[in-house]
Amino acid sequence: MMWKLAFPLLAALLAVGFGQDPGGGVDANPNDPEVQAALKVAMENYNNASPDIYLYTVMRILRAQIRVSSYRCILSVIIARTVCKKGSMADWCPVFINPNRAKVMIVLINEIKYKSCVLSLKGK
Structure with missing residues (x-):
């Protein structure tokens, strides 16, 4: 009688365990200080x-994930070209509005390591 109860429970646990990608990420809060850093x-x-001679800034975080097994972050973000040139000391740089100079891209930032999270960039 006990095995009838144990089998479905074991099957459910195995299905959940095998259904997860061991290298996959867990969704993270984009506002988390570690993610922002x-x-x-x-x-x-x-x-x-x-x-490019102009700096880019993040317009929106589409997705933030942390790979639990390797303490790595994966971010998908929308970035846009700003009016600030490289080397400028401005704290805030507005985005180009002129369509001839504006540029918006979706970028996958893969394997970020910052304290608990390794950094490599891949454009998309």
Whole structure:
């Protein structure tokens, strides 16, 4: 009689366990200080690596995930070109409105490491 109860419970646990991707991420709060700090580092690296003379800024975080097994963050963000040039010391840079100069992209920031979260950028 007891095995009749144990079998469905064990089957459910195995289904949940095997249904998860071991390398997959868990959704994270985009406003989490660790996510925001990792995003700041990622955007600094993106702007430094970009051949564009203008800086880019994050307009919106589409998705934030943390890979529990490796303490890595994965962010999908919308970034836009600002009026500030590289090397400027401005704290706030407005986005270009002129369609000839404006540029908006969706970028996947993969494997960010900032304290608890490793950093590599992949444009999409």
